[in-house]
Amino acid sequence: xxxxxxxxxxxxxxxxxxxxxxxxxxxxxxxxxxxxxxxxxxxxxxxxxxxxxxxxxxxxxxxxxxxxxxxxxxxxxxxxxxxxxxxxxxxxxxxxxxxxxxxxxxxxxxxxxxxxxxxxxxxxxxxxxxxxxxxxxxxxxxxxxxxxxxxxxxxxxxxxxxxxxxxxxxxxxxxxxxxxxxxxxxxxxxxxxxxxxxxxxxxxxxxxxxxxxxxxxxxxxxxxxxxxxxxxxxxxxxxxxxxxxxxxxxxxxxxxxxxxxxxxxxxxxxxxxxxxxxxxxxxxxxxxxxxxxxxxxxxxxxx
Amino acid sequence: xxxxxxxxxxxxxxxxxxxxxxxxxxxxxxxxxxxxxxxxxxxxxxxxxxxxxxxxxxxxxxxxxxxxxxxxxxxxxxxxxxxxxxxxxxxxxxxxxxxxxxxxxxxxxxxxxxxxxxxxxxxxxxxxxxxxxxxxxxxxxxxxxxxxxxxxxxxxxxxxxxxxxxxxxxxxxxxxxxxxx
Numbered sequence: 001x002x003x004x005x006x007x008x009x010x011x012x013x014x015x016x017x018x019x020x021x022x023x024x025x026x027x028x029x030x031x032x033x034x035x036x037x038x039x040x041x042x043x044x045x046x047x048x049x050x051x052x053x054x055x056x057x058x059x060x061x062x063x064x065x066x067x068x069x070x071x072x073x074x075x076x077x078x079x080x081x082x083x084x085x086x087x088x089x090x091x092x093x094x095x096x097x098x099x100x101x102x103x104x105x106x107x108x109x110x111x112x113x114x115x116x117x118x119x120x121x122x123x124x125x126x127x128x129x130x131x132x133x134x135x136x137x138x139x140x141x142x143x144x145x146x147x148x149x150x151x152x153x154x155x156x157x158x159x160x161x162x163x164x165x166x167x168x169x170x171x172x173x174x175x176x177x178x179x180x181x182x183x184x185x186x187x188x189x190x191x192x193x194x195x196x197x198x199x200x201x202x203x204x205x206x207x208x209x210x211x212x213x214x215x216x217x218x219x220x221x222x223x224x225x226x227x228x229x230x231x232x233x234x235x236x237x238x239x240x241x242x243x244x245x246x247x248x249x250x251x252x253x254x255x256x257x258x259x260x261x262x263x264x265x266x267x268x269x270x271x272x273x274x275x276x277x278x279x280x281x282x283x284x285x286x287x288x289x290x291x292x293x294x295x296x297x298x299x300x301x302x303x
Numbered sequence: 304x305x306x307x308x309x310x311x312x313x314x315x316x317x318x319x320x321x322x323x324x325x326x327x328x329x330x331x332x333x334x335x336x337x338x339x340x341x342x343x344x345x346x347x348x349x350x351x352x353x354x355x356x357x358x359x360x361x362x363x364x365x366x367x368x369x370x371x372x373x374x375x376x377x378x379x380x381x382x383x384x385x386x387x388x389x390x391x392x393x394x395x396x397x398x399x400x401x402x403x404x405x406x407x408x409x410x411x412x413x414x415x416x417x418x419x420x421x422x423x424x425x426x427x428x429x430x431x432x433x434x435x436x437x438x439x440x441x442x443x444x445x446x447x448x449x450x451x452x453x454x455x456x457x458x459x460x461x462x463x464x465x466x467x468x469x470x471x472x473x474x475x476x477x478x479x480x481x482x483x484x
Contacts (some may be wrong), residue, residue, distance in 0.1 A: 043469075059373075075326055078335075079321045093353045188353070
């Protein structure tokens with residue numbers, strides 16, 4: 001299956017290809033010339049890389065397979081169905097199973113976990129800061145000049161040291177400047193979820209991280225988890241493989257952009273100006289379905 | 304769909320996939336490698352099918368599942384042939400080199416199939432076969448548009464050319480698949 005240069009067309013044609021039911025009859029030459037013409041018109045409108053074209057090709061090939069099986073039984077010599085099924089069994093995923101798997105994903109990979117963890121972390125920071133402020137207001141326990149003393153006593157340890165400050169995140173610093181109150185505590189927003197990793201896609205990036213790609217195709221830039229605001233340059237190596245395309249998806253595995261690349265092409269600039277902040281994955285595909293490389297990057301808000 | 308019904312589907316599809324792939328691989332392998340490589344391609348095909356969620360959702364539709372698997376299998380086998388440096392003819396340019404390979408592998412009788420196609424589509428197919436390897440479609444249209452207009456009474460644009468070529472290939476394969484000529 002090819003990926004269209006224009007993603008919108010590709011997605012809409014998938015939905016608008018209304019001839020599904022007729023495809024088998026079309027391939028079997030069971031339609032009248034008028035009906036055939038009608039299907040041809042719809043397929044033309046569907047465009048190159050149309051989902052229906054893929055199905056038609058598959059139906060045609062399946063007929064050839066069926067014919068060979070029927071007319072050339074000698075070609076089936078050596079076919080070991082049971083052995084084959086045992087080899088295929090580990091890969092089998094059924095639609096209902098895939099939804100069950102979604103229910104048993106590890107706790108740390110569920111968005112709710114990270115939202116809850118963020119709230120807990122915030123409350124803990126708030127509690128710690130409250131206690132520090134409380135300490136500051138206690139007279140004569142730690143005087144400013146004491147912090148400069150060469151051998152501070154034990155009580156000084158309650159005062160934040162420069163080292164402590166270094167390991168504080170900017171968020172913690174800000175909360176020091178304006179201690180949070182229950183009213184101004186930030187609530188986790190939907191936007192935060194856009195940064196959650198996608199376990200399935202992450203697994204692919206791990207597989208891609210060894211030689212950073214399979215065969216002659218390797219992703220080069222961006223390295224995993226770089227941040228981008230306005231423009232991003234995707235770079236890859238291609239030893240001459242044709243029929244490559246690149247898909248960019250968000251952390252929900254929703255297609256954001258896709259384009260075909262020629263064997264000589266090795267980079268592409270992506271304009272991120274209208275993109276929502278979040279985690280994105282870029283996938284180099286062979287013939288539109290076989291992932292050869294998966295990388296990821298963050299899009300952040302412009303300062 | 305449960306494990307038992309998926310097993311039936313796998314058996315049913317493999318019964319047709321196996322001779323299809325084996326026939327294509329016959330040009331580069333002999334037994335026992337031929338059978339082993341055919342098994343490998345079938346395993347890869349199913350693995351690719353199940354690794355893509357979009358494909359798995361086609362499972363309830365047996366025809367679409369089968370069609371998808373055959374496209375994947377064809378691509379995998381052609382990749383193996385390319386890796387074995389089998390020359391893929393390029394008479395039709397673009398993806399047509401693969402078409403040509405398939406035709407030769409499956410003994411399609413090209414001339415007989417052509418007789419079933421509309422004349423203007425045959426004209427375009429032959430033009431693509433003659434010129435496609437060395438000229439782009441714009442150049443081919445420039446070469447043939449006068450003759451096309453004389454024969455068929457309408458002007459030929461690059462868009463018409465592409466449309467006719469696509470339809471011709473699609474129909475060609477339909478007749479070829481049905482062996483109905």
